[in-house]
Amino acid sequence: MSHPRPPLLQVAPQSATSSVRLSHLREAFLALIRAAEKLEEHFQLSLAADITHAVFGAICSSYEVFIAIEKPHITRLLPYSKSLRTSMLWLAYHCFKVICLALSCGAAKDEARRTGVILRRLPVLPPCLSGEVDAFLRVTSQEAQLNFTAAGFIEIDRRFLVSALAVVITYLVVIGQSVTDW
Structure with missing residues (x-):
């Protein structure tokens, strides 16, 4: 009884696969940087207004x-x-708004930073690709870090959550001290 032969798998050479992956990574990185620049350019004032509204709303609601x-x-x-x-619903709404803005901006910043990490962790590459990887790594290292700001006033990322919480608590303590005198 003869057994059918398994089909032969054709695998592309590693350098071609790595070259395609490197090209996709480069395209994704550049698209992320361009998108962040456009978002920052068009929405910086509305982001500043949203952040200001949410923080002041959290202060008033608290x-x-x-x-x-x-x-x-x-x-x-x-x-x-x-x-x-x-009041508690409004407080939750304003906190949710600050958290969503900070986490989404922080996630985009982390993805841009992760590109350099991916490049540093690449396995040993054929000499024809190592030059491309080195050049791309220099670009990701020299590229200004991806930052979202509220019209240049404050950087919006995960650290902003701590700052916003500190502002709300500080104002609440100050206002609370004046209320206890009533």
Whole structure:
């Protein structure tokens, strides 16, 4: 009984595969950089307004939550929300907005940085590709780091979350000290 022969697998030479992958990586990196530049160019003022609105909204909402918990008898004097639930929903909304903006900008920044890491971890390459990889690595190293800013005022990334939280807590402490005097 004869067994059928398994089909032969044709594998392209490693250098051609590596060259194609390197080309795709280069195209993805350049597309990411161009997209970030265009986004920064067109949306920097709206990003600054969104960030400002979200942080101030978080401050106001946390103040309202603080008043509703600490001094429920004066909640009728609050300018916006007179309900603890409504204030907590607004606080959650503003925090969610800051978190989404910071994490998405941070993710894009991490992807640009990861390109250099991928290039440094490439296995030993044929001499014809090592020159291309070295040149591409120099470009990724020399390229200004991918940053998103709120109109140049503050860099938006994961570290911004800590800064925003510090601002909200600081204002809440200051305002809370004035409220306890009532």
